[in-house]
């Protein structure tokens with residue numbers, strides 16, 4: 001979002017707000033629109049002429065089955081019939097009026113993301129003006145916590161399942177550390193990272209497709225220096241297989257690692273890219289590392305989403321030169337030796353496909369479900385997962 005100032009007078013400024021490539025000239029009006037087109041009194045044709053931005057309610061949309069289905073399938077802009085900027089409220093008003101709402105703070109954030117709102121809102125606590133200081137302070141503290149968590153879960157790659165499992169595990173003391181991956185948002189340089197809290201896990205969400213340096217560096221720190229004994233490890237299938245080998249070994253030197261690792265989560269993986277080669281390619285194509293918001297592999301393409309909302313797509317064969325050599329001889333797509341495998345193929349946008357492989361995986365997953373961190377259904381296209389797994393195996397044979 002940017003704000004280009006056109007004129008100033010004393011403390012006043014007028015200008016142009018640019019949100020997701022859509023412009024709003026200030027001052028402006030922001031009509032309140034009912035998400036159900038049948039309940040919208042003023043015609044949308046008139047609204048479109050008058051306004052560059054409207055506000056509607058994501059909680060009502062979420063709670064009304066047919067509105068939710070349309071919004072999830074076609075997006076909020078199609079539901080409302082307005083292609084300019086849409087701001088959504090989150091259910092805080094209903095929380096203030098009725099005292100409770102039937103949605104979790106992060107659930108409504110994820111829903112707003114999923115239906116493509118331009119500006120979403122957190123489920124803040126609507127503190128009445130006449131309450132005592134203690135209550136006001138504690139409610140503000142809760143609102144700040146939610147705001148922070150909401151910003152960070154936005155980084156989740158797909159349905160945020162990996163982050164949710166780990167966040168719940170920290171909440172419940174099931175783990176005292178998690179080996180994940182972070183990257184430097186300026187250089188995109190990835191780094192093995194020891195998360196020591198739920199907040200650390202939220203910060204580390206999102207897939208890192210670039211590979212540089214020792215991938216399990218943080219595991220040594222966790223076990224040998226910090227003496228942690230309840231660890232989760234997240235990694236690509238090759239990394240999880242290395243962990244599996246450690247757990248299966250009877251080498252005495254590896255005993256502290258064997259005793260410390262509780263959970264192995266594999267991320268589906270078709271390939272990763274050498275950091276330097278990919279950064280060079282992006283730079284040749286005029287893309288600076290800090291402009292990259294997210295990378296995905298989807299439908300045979302590497303899709304790069306930029307912070308300005310634009311996307312750049314490469315056919316996988318066009319970036320094959322940057323693929324790590326090890327990936328060319330790797331036939332494991334889902335992480336066969338993990339406790340839980342998670343990927344995007346097989347489910348729609350905004351969801352994760354989860355394969356639970358054993359009772360440890362089931363325990364961690366089900367406790368996160370029980371505590372409201374995850375909702376799930378069985379509606380997964382397993383054939384799509386099998387197809388990619390087969391494709392990857394075939395690639396090895398052909399090489």
Ligand SMILES: Cc1cc2nc3c(=O)[nH]c(=O)nc-3n(C[C@H](O)[C@H](O)[C@H](O)COP(=O)(O)OP(=O)(O)OC[C@H]3O[C@@H](n4cnc5c(N)ncnc54)[C@H](O)[C@@H]3O)c2cc1C
Nearest residue numbers: 156157158159160161162163180181206207208343344345
């Ligand atoms: C290199 C790579 C290639 C992938 N290719 C595919 C694919 O072809 N098809 C497919 O369906 N899915 C693929 N995935 C998986 C997909 O991108 C998501 O990671 C997965 O769906 C989990 O999403 P989520 O929203 O639940 O994860 P989030 O809640 O965002 O959590 C992801 C967690 O994984 C950690 N992490 C991210 N990258 C790495 C990494 N490289 N090594 C170790 N930990 C990491 C993060 O720190 C975070 O804790 C790939 C992932 C990676 C990293």
Ligand code: SF4
Nearest residue numbers: 237238269271327330
């Ligand atoms: S393709 Fe295989 S070797 Fe390459 S990162 Fe993925 S799991 Fe590891």
